[in-house]
Structures are given as structure tokens and as C-alpha cells.
Amino acid sequence: MPNQAEAPETEIILPDQDGKFGIYGGRYVPETLMPALDDLIDAYEELRDDPGFRAEFDHLLATYVGRPTPLSHAKRLSEHLGGAQIYLKREDLAHTGAHKINNALGQALLAKRMGKQRIIAETGAGQHGVATATACALLGLKCVVYMGTVDMARQEPNVFRMRLLGAEVRGVETGSKTLKDAVNEAIRDWVANVQDTYYIIGSALGPHPYPLICRDFQSVIGREAREQILTQAGRLPDEIIACVGGGSNAIGIFQAFLNDPVKLVGVEAGGYGIETGKHAARFAEATPSAGAGVSDANLPHARVGVFQGMKTYVLQNDDGQIAETHSISAGLDYAGVGPEHVYLRESGRVEYTSATDDATLHAFHTLCQYEGIIPALESSHAVAEAMRRAPEMSKDAILLVNLSGRGDKDLNTVLNAGKH
């Protein structure tokens, strides 16, 4: 049984001075942005340990976001599966319906402290866009959100939400018209307007210091969850499971447990199945060196590459062109992954797996029916993995799932996929 140490010194894996986790991360952007990243590093360094800034952020988390979010013991689901006790960290109950608000609010505060009056963001499913629009409304900042037109069509309610909140939503028509193209367009906007504009990246990715900043603002999830499970169950969980797109909810919950004897599991989007090539599982067949071990040139493979400002695993073709990914959940449908996850995988600390669209839909319906919780399709990937593992574990084992968001936004997708 895992030990029950109260508050171990959590070893924070800082990126090094070049912003690298091992060889991953860094800053690979046009020169125009390098001074802005330097400024951001300086500003964040100063504010990170500033008691006034921390207090302001914590106050908003408590009185506006609704933190701490609960930890729920999923008793009926656990009973149904007949194995481990499943606990759910309820980020779906945070304001705007997902963990994204933690990062958006933290960075909007940071932008305001830096004197930036204009905020830009990219969004895929719309959750980060809604969270950013929300934070900007709260803090009185101008907000522009870039979103691929394909995503705008499939996530229409979130487009409407962002506009209600006063944000300007700009459709992106380039490339695959999805998340990666929205990121490109946001970066181009930032290059052109860098003097007065702050770019809030929605996940633990992009050039340094973004992966670090996002991780810090999301690490509240893990700190709360650790305290809550110790209170409720009297001990640490055996395993923690979180979905990984860019990886912000996962890095947020893993952070507090890195030094604990707790197995950490990240779940990527398996799409139609790894063998079909239509997925977003960067770790599934990743080969660490360029050009190595690629079997079928027509299928996307993950290799170490540089994408949207960072060195990381990138799904791409043999020629280094970025692959178009597939997932039933827009929020996991992305060719790259946060650099710290690559480091955690290569160090062996975190295990990564994937769940297919079908397994995800099954998990979605199961959680609805057994717990009265409609999860986001992103989070349903983590639930699917928990459902696979729990029956093989003993009844006194504990599985903690980060339920990163709620599924209202996904109802159309689920209806179109048919009832399971």
C-alpha cells in the first residue's frame, strides 16, 4: 500500500535555463517573438513567487472559479466494474465547465500585470476559448479567439458563448481548419501585434515559458486532489489517470504526485485505432530518432520534431510535414504534445496509453448512466482507461481519474455517433 506521508517535498521538474525538459521544449519561434518570450520569462519569474499575485489568483479560484472542485467517489461505477474504487476529480464543476479556466485566468492576470490590454487565444473544442473569453470579461481585457472553421461548425454553441462573453471569434480557413491551424494563426497575430498583445496558449505547450506557466496554474488540481484523497480514503491512490491532448490537465494533476509511490497514466486519443493512422496518439509508435523505424510512409508517425515553438514528439509524415490527426474529441485532436510529458515518458515516471473513439463513447455513456455525470469526450478517454484497469485491480485499490471537463459541448457529437 502506498505510504501516507503528509506533505512530501514535491520535486518540481523545472525546465532548464533554455526552457528544456531534457532535450524537449525550448524556444523555436521567429526572432520577432524572442524578445516577447524574454519579457514573459522575466515577468513570470517575478510574479511566480509574489505573494500579492498568488493571493489574487487564489482568491479568484475560490470565489469565482469555485475551487476547490470536489473529489467524488464513483461508487456505482466501481461496483459495476467489480474492482478498484474509482474517484473522480471534478474539474467539470469548475466555472465554464473544464480545468481550462485555471490557466486562462492565471495568464490573464499575468497579462494584466504586464500591462497588456489585448489578449489572443486559439481554441479547438472551444473550452479554452470560452475560458479565455470569460477571464477577459472578468478582468476587462479585449479578447480575440482564433478557431478553425471546421471546429466552429462542430462546436457552434461554444462560438456563441465566446461571442456572448464579448470575444471576437476569428475563423481560420488555412490547412486542416482545426486546432493546429488556429495556433498558427494566433502566433501570426502575436508576431504582428507583439507590443500590446498577450497570447494565452491553452495547454502545456508552445515555446518556453508557456509549458511551465500552464503547468504551474494547473497544478492546483493535483494539490487539491492529494489532500482530498488523503482525507476521504485515508491514503494515496494506487493510480492516477488523465487524458492527454496538449497535456495540461494531466500535468496539473500529476505534478503533486511525482514523488509519491503512485502510478501515473496518460491517455491519448486512439481515434479509429492506431493501425488506421487516424488518431492523435503521439506516444503510440513514437521513435525517438529522426527517420528511424518508420514502416509505412503513408501513415503518420510520431518523431522528435519541432512544432509550434517547441521540440517534442510530433505526428508527421516521412517528409516532416505535420500530419492531420483524428479524434472524436476536438480537444485531443492535435499533432504535438507538451514537452514535459515526453520527458516524463522517457524517464519512465509516467505511462502513456490510448483509448479509441469507440471505447471513449462507451465510457461516456457508462459514466452518464452509473454516476449521473456527463463527461467531456476528452475526459471520457481517461474514464475508458479506468474502466479497462479497474476490474483487474482489487476492491481496496484506488484509481483516481481527472475528470477534466463536462460534456454538454459534446452532445451533438455523441448523438451523431449513435447510442451505444
Next chain:
Amino acid sequence: MGLKDIQIAFEQARSESRPAFMPYWPLGYPDQETSLRVIEALVAAGVDMIEVGVPFSDPLADGPVIQRASQIALEHGISVQGCIDLVRSLRDKGIKTPMLAMGYLNPLLAYGEERYVSAWQAAGADGLIIPDLPPEESADIRAYCAKKDIALVQFTSPTSPAKRLALGASYATGFVYVVSVTGVTGVRDNLAAGLRDYVERVKAQANGKPVAVGFGISKPEHVREIGQYADGVIIGAALIRAAGDAPDPAQAAYDFARSMMAPVRSAT
């Protein structure tokens, strides 16, 4: 070949009291055959150097014109190896004009860093331009380029403070690429305010290395003005806009290059 030819091209232009003229064209755009003819036409027009683009799916330093051209080239099947082979075929035809390959980092990494540098050099390229490789991350590629005696150009931006201008200038080989605007590539009607002062700030750090101005330049009068204080002018999007969709892209590229160079050259 290599670094030396780039130096000679700048010296030649300097001796004629004019800026070196350097157009950009994406290899494989709109298709491989046409891109070859366009480049040959630019050579016939008498340009000093050519930046050949290596198309990438996600060119984040580029505006809509070059994005679209890259996408069309990729849809028509261009690859990194295809780009290298095109340059080789130009050299096989006897074209001597210095050529620099401009491409993003990910295709380079997929090809293999050292292999990429060697293959370009062997094909006859004289330098590399990598817009998403900041000086801080350039050590390996810089060393490979130095070994093969080809240039690795570095960028400066209007947002760069003095210490970054110095960093870029000190690492640059071939020339310093002065990004004229705070923004991505693309046609602008006017030159950025304060461009001359900014170019002078770069030159103060460049230790005699040539400085060439690019991004947004679209008119002969821009070329004339920049020629008064910089060593070279780079034009991409305006050329693509003028020639890419023309009935005869090669002829249109020739005419465009001649018109842009006209104010700074005596008639030949």
C-alpha cells in the same frame, strides 16, 4: 560555391552602388517544372541571388500568400528531397547564381540535420535560412554549415533589443536577414516607419557582414529606398502574387524582377 559566392554577389552589387536583389520562390510551386522555369527566368533577369523555398505544412512566419503557395506545392507532391533535386538540376544546367534554401526546422529534422546540410551543399546550395531556428538553438546546424562552408543566415526583428541584434549578427554567416516589419511575410504598401534607423542599428552590430532587408517589400521605390542603406533586398510574397497565377509565371517573374530592379540598375 558556398559562402564565398554569396560574398562575391554582395561585393558585386556594392561595387555598382546598388543593393543585391534576392527574390524568393517556393520550389515545387505551382508545380516542379514551372518552379524551375521561374527560377531560370529570375536568373535571366539578372537577379543577384535567389532564396528557394522548401514548402512546409505549417509555415508560421509566413502570411497568406506564401502559405497558399506552400500548400499548392505540397499538394503537387514536392518533398525535401524533391527540392534538393530541383536545385541540383538547376546547377546541372549551368546556373551559377547563388541560391539559399529557406525552410522550416521540422522537415530538416525529419531529413536529418547533418544529412540536410550535406545534401543541400552537394546539390549546389550556398546557404540555409531557417525562420524558426533562433540563434540560441542553432549550434549544431551552424557547425554543420561551417564544415560545409555554406551560409547559415540569422534574423533580426524590429522588436530585437541591442543584445539580440548583436547575437543574431554575430552568429550570421552569409548575411544578416533584417525582417523589416513586426509581422509575418506578405505584401505591404509602405515600408515600416523607422526602417532606416533600425537597419543602421543592425549594421552597427554586424561587423561588416552584409545586411539584407525582407518582409513586406513590394514596390520598385521600396528597393530604391532600402538600397540607400542596406546591402540587399529580399522579395517573396509580392513576386508570388505577381507571377504565381499568371498565364506564364516565368515571363511574369522575369518582368516583375526587371521592374523591381529598374530604379537601382542602369539599363542593360
